[in-house]
Amino acid sequence: MRFGISTFVTDDGIRPDVLARALEERGFDALFLAEHSHLPVGDTDGPDGSPLPAKYYRTLDPFLALTAAATATSSLLLGTGIVLLTQRDLIHTAKEVATLDLLSGGRVLFGVGAGWHRQEMANHGTDPRTRGALLDEQLAALKRIWSTDGAEFHGRHVDFDPIHQWPKPVRQPPIYIGGQSESALERLYTHGDGWLPVSVTPQQVREVRAELTARGRSEVVINAPAGTNLAELTEAGIDRATFFLETMPESETLRELDRIAEGQLR
Structure with missing residues (x-):
């Protein structure tokens, strides 16, 4: 069993390089950083209606933070958990991911999601109604850019003629799909190399694993939030348990x- 940490790295918490070094020293294998570009003033409630804490709009840019983490470590996997790809320029993001993968020696785990904050999306010019279809095309286009010189893509939402873009990543970064909706699961079966559900039961793990196997995708990594049912999730077949770490000062x-x-790795 592998163990990771998921967190928001902000300007008023532990530095990403210090955090990453501490994780590697303690035996964690992966760090996943959340992303929000901003929160609109007056619209700071979460999906359940509760107010969102300041860490949602104080997050550091994930790729810059993970670059700092890369310089302080040698084996820790560097994950986004999750990048809101539908709010980003695709070609710039392709270069950022490839650059981080090159500089880190092939340690990127690219976690993506369609997002949920509609006004945040709107401020980026993203139509919330079509974000799922946009994300599917973005993922297909990313794979072409990372693997091909002269890549081109012609879809309904993503459209570009052949381009040169380097660097290429050390290896095509594994794409981890966030969420557990029907559309997110179909995205996982089609595009995913790993799964990042927000919450999951042992039965859901077994069902997803069975569907992945039926589609010839048995190598997909299932990453589950660590909780009181960790033993049951392990028995159901997860590959990594991720502990959520609150944003706090270094000490x-x-x-x-x-x-x-002490409780899990020793």
Whole structure:
């Protein structure tokens, strides 16, 4: 069993390089960083209607933060959990991911999702009604850019003629699909190399694993949030358990990592 950490890295919490070094020293294999570009003033409630904490709009850029993490480590996997790709320029993002993968020696895990904050999307010019279809085309286009010189793509939402873009990644970064809706699961079966559900039961793990196997995708990594049912999730077939780490100052963060590592990694 592999163990990772998922968190929001902000300007008022532990630095990403210090966090990454601490994770590697304690035996965690992966770090997943959340992304929000901003939150609109007056529209800061989450999907359940509760107010969102400031970390949602204080997050550091994930690729810059993960570059800092890469310089401080040698084996830690560098994940986005998740990048809101539908709010990003596709070609710029392709270069950012490939650059991070090159500089880190092939350690990127590219976690993506369609997003949920409609006004945040609208501020980027993204139509919430078509974000799923947009994301599907973006993922297909990314794979072409990373693997081909002179890549081109002609879809309904993504359309570009042949381009030169380098660097290429060390290896095509595994794409981890966030979410557990029907559309997210279909995206996982079609495009995913890994799964990042927000929450999941052992039965859902077994069902998804069975569907992946039926589609010839048994190598897909199932990454589940660590909780009280970790033993059952492990038995159901997850590959990595990820602990959510609250955003805290350095000393508090290190104590919490010691507590988690003592309970699970030793």
